[in-house]
Amino acid sequence: MNASAVLRNGWQKVFGAGARSARPIPGDASHGTILYLEDISVSFDGFKALNALTLYIDAGELRCIIGPNGAGKTTLMDVITGKTRPDAGSAWFGQTTDLLTLTEPQIAEAGIGRKFQKPTVFEQHSVLENLALAVAGNKTIWTTLVSPLSRVQHERIEAALETIHLQDRRDMRAGMLSHGQKQWLEIGMLLAQQPQLLLVDEPVAGMTPQEVERTAELLLSLAGKHSVMVVEHDMDFVRSIARKVTVLHEGHVLAEGTIDEVQSDPRVVEVYLGE
Amino acid sequence: MRISQNPGTALIAGDRGTQLFLALLLTVGVAAPIMHLAFPEDSALHLSTYTMTLLGKYMTYALLAIAVDLVWGYCGILSLGHAAFFALGGYAMGMYLMRQIGTRGVYGDPVLPDFMVFLNWKALPWFWHGFDLFWFTAAMIILVPGLLALAFGWLAFRSRVTGVYLSIITQALTYALMLAFFRNDMGFGGNNGLTDFKEILGADINAPATRVALFVASAMALGLGYLCCRYLVLSRAGRVVQAIRDAESRTRFIGYRVETYKLWVFAFSAVLAGIAGALYVPQVGIINPSEFQPINSIEVVIWVAVGGRGTLYGAVAGALIVNYAKTYFTAAIPELWLYALGAMFVIVTLFLPGGVVGLADRFSLRRRDARTVTA
Numbered sequence: 197m198n199a200s201a202v203l204r205n206g207w208q209k210v211f212g213a214g215a216r217s218a219r220p221i222p223g224d225a226s227h228g229t230i231l232y233l234e235d236i237s238v239s240f241d242g243f244k245a246l247n248a249l250t251l252y253i254d255a256g257e258l259r260c261i262i263g264p265n266g267a268g269k270t271t272l273m274d275v276i277t278g279k280t281r282p283d284a285g286s287a288w289f290g291q292t293t294d295l296l297t298l299t300e301p302q303i304a305e306a307g308i309g310r311k312f313q314k315p316t317v318f319e320q321h322s323v324l325e326n327l328a329l330a331v332a333g334n335k336t337i338w339t340t341l342v343s344p345l346s347r348v349q350h351e352r353i354e355a356a357l358e359t360i361h362l363q364d365r366r367d368m369r370a371g372m373l374s375h376g377q378k379q380w381l382e383i384g385m386l387l388a389q390q391p392q393l394l395l396v397d398e399p400v401a402g403m404t405p406q407e408v409e410r411t412a413e414l415l416l417s418l419a420g421k422h423s424v425m426v427v428e429h430d431m432d433f434v435r436s437i438a439r440k441v442t443v444l445h446e447g448h449v450l451a452e453g454t455i456d457e458v459q460s461d462p463r464v465v466e467v468y469l470g471e
Numbered sequence: 472m473r474i475s476q477n478p479g480t481a482l483i484a485g486d487r488g489t490q491l492f493l494a495l496l497l498t499v500g501v502a503a504p505i506m507h508l509a510f511p512e513d514s515a516l517h518l519s520t521y522t523m524t525l526l527g528k529y530m531t532y533a534l535l536a537i538a539v540d541l542v543w544g545y546c547g548i549l550s551l552g553h554a555a556f557f558a559l560g561g562y563a564m565g566m567y568l569m570r571q572i573g574t575r576g577v578y579g580d581p582v583l584p585d586f587m588v589f590l591n592w593k594a595l596p597w598f599w600h601g602f603d604l605f606w607f608t609a610a611m612i613i614l615v616p617g618l619l620a621l622a623f624g625w626l627a628f629r630s631r632v633t634g635v636y637l638s639i640i641t642q643a644l645t646y647a648l649m650l651a652f653f654r655n656d657m658g659f660g661g662n663n664g665l666t667d668f669k670e671i672l673g674a675d676i677n678a679p680a681t682r683v684a685l686f687v688a689s690a691m692a693l694g695l696g697y698l699c700c701r702y703l704v705l706s707r708a709g710r711v712v713q714a715i716r717d718a719e720s721r722t723r724f725i726g727y728r729v730e731t732y733k734l735w736v737f738a739f740s741a742v743l744a745g746i747a748g749a750l751y752v753p754q755v756g757i758i759n760p761s762e763f764q765p766i767n768s769i770e771v772v773i774w775v776a777v778g779g780r781g782t783l784y785g786a787v788a789g790a791l792i793v794n795y796a797k798t799y800f801t802a803a804i805p806e807l808w809l810y811a812l813g814a815m816f817v818i819v820t821l822f823l824p825g826g827v828v829g830l831a832d833r834f835s836l837r838r839r840d841a842r843t844v845t846a
Binding site for chain 2: 277279300301318320325329332337389
């Protein structure tokens with residue numbers, strides 16, 4: 197790459213100019229598949245976190261990913277969201293978007309939202325402000341500096357608020373919410389971004405049984421409109437929501453199928469369920 | 472709904488701290504000049520030139536404090552090099568004031584400032600050209616700190632340098648500038664800096680009316696700078712900036728170009744600091760490389776911490792409190808000043824994390840949360 201190309205790339209990275217116009221429509225799932233991961237490998241200091249992993253997610257599907265600790269679940273999410281670059285393999289979002297060429301904000305803009313394991317809402321902001329930060333729209337500094345939210349954006353915020361049942365907490369600081377409410381707020385923030393694919397990392401860790409039940413309902417109601425990928429340890433929860441389960445082990449897919457199929461698979465029993 | 476508000480309507484309304492600050496600023500800004508000019512020197516209501524200048528100096532410090540509060544209190548960038556931008560603005564103004572001396576210098580050279588004649592320089596260095604014009608100087612006061620901040624920030628934020636590492640390289644920045652400006656070859660008067668100013672915009676710089684004008688200009692710059700920052704923090708961009716402070720990678724994941732936000736906030740803040748420095752120099756009558764000392768930048772951070780970071784008026788309060796204490800201590804018991812400064816910082820860090828104004832805020836916030844729970 198010559199010097200001017202380096203400069204141009206750096207400029208685009210910092211100012212985000214030009215990058216958008218050249219990009220095709222993201223997340224084109226016209227072939228029924230929203231996410232293609234093929235032969236993805238990631239290693240950290242020789243340790244293979246992901247080892248030639250291949251995984252496809254269908255449009256509108258609710259998929260659960262399970263696996264013992266160190267199986268590569270979080271690394272998998274990191275690769276999809278652009279936080280970690282794989283050493284080998286390809287990752288496509290729909291037909292036309294090569295995830296490996298995009299930065300984290302560009303991937304978020306393309307339509308992939310991520311909910312972290314630890315609830316990370318903006319604690320100093322109100323519930324409404326949290327949703328307003330997340331809501332889909334132009335997120336460049338000039339727009340946010342001079343123009344208020346549009347009517348459409350307001351409607352999206354209200355819709356998300358309704359879905360997560362936090363209408364009566366709208367002006368409360370997010371830091372004051374209970375653990376379960378924070379998790380829902382985070383899911384609401386994902387929804388406000390209007391993603392096609394939601395990555396949800398351990399949504400029910402630390403929740404009360406009632407909260408777990410409501411979270412299951414919430415995730416089930418999202419499937420169909422969005423593709424949802426859930427990483428979870430809680431097998432009862434997985435059983436209550438999953439139609440299809442992928443078992444990861446040592447960085448690759450060990451088994452895939454309905455919860456009953458994978459639970460009766462002897463290899464799965466050996467590495468995970470038998471523990 | 473709170474988030475849909477146009478910041479224009481909320482700039483002043485609904486925030487008691489802002490109202491109090493602006494009312495006080497207006498009162499002092501009007502009363503001090505009147506007390507200085509209208510009352511005879513033996514009157515009890517007379518304000519001495521010394522006090523006038525001191526107040527003007529405090530105003531520029533307060534503007535610098537706001538600039539630091541914007542990047543630290545709102546964006547979470549602990550800059551320990553903001554005095555560098557202040558000093559650069561000051562040097563730009565100093566260069567203009569040097570060029571206004573003309574033949575009244577010790578050596579009487581119509582073009583070259585005294586220190587250049589002393590160094591046997593025959594011609595004006597290229598970067599001194601244009602500084603005889605006020606509009607050019609005004610542009611430089613904004614551009615030099617702003618562009619340096621953009622270049623520095625672009626390199627630092629793009630590489631995701633954050634936290635204590637960023638603080639350390641900002642210290643290195645101001646230290647490097649100090650060393651550079653100490654050199655005579657740099658062409659900024661070396662150790663002695665720029666001083667012995669005669670006039671500004673054609674007016675005698677020591678005349679009472681000029682002093683008053685500079686004081687009023689400082690007060691206006693402080694008020695305007697405050698309102699600009701307040702607009703910024705109340706806008707949606709301001710919410711993003713605060714989100715970056717609280718959870719940077721989360722903000723990136725919901726689709727904001729965090730580096731761009733940090734970069735422009737940092738550059739804007741540097742410009743404010745530069746303007747503050749430019750107003751400081753004609754009032755104190757000198758600018759020299761000691762203004763780049765790393766300790767100066769740290770002191771500004773202490774002002775903000777004492778006043779209460781994340782509230783713009785808190786930064787102003789902190790700048791006034793600490794500097795008044797400094798003026799008092801360094802006159803009365805100079806050897807104790809640094810201990811007093813350290814003690815202030817320790818007490819605030821341990822017992823008043825929200826600073827002096829944080830005390831009042833904590834109560835009102837608790838009330839607000841209690842209201843929303845019961846609602």
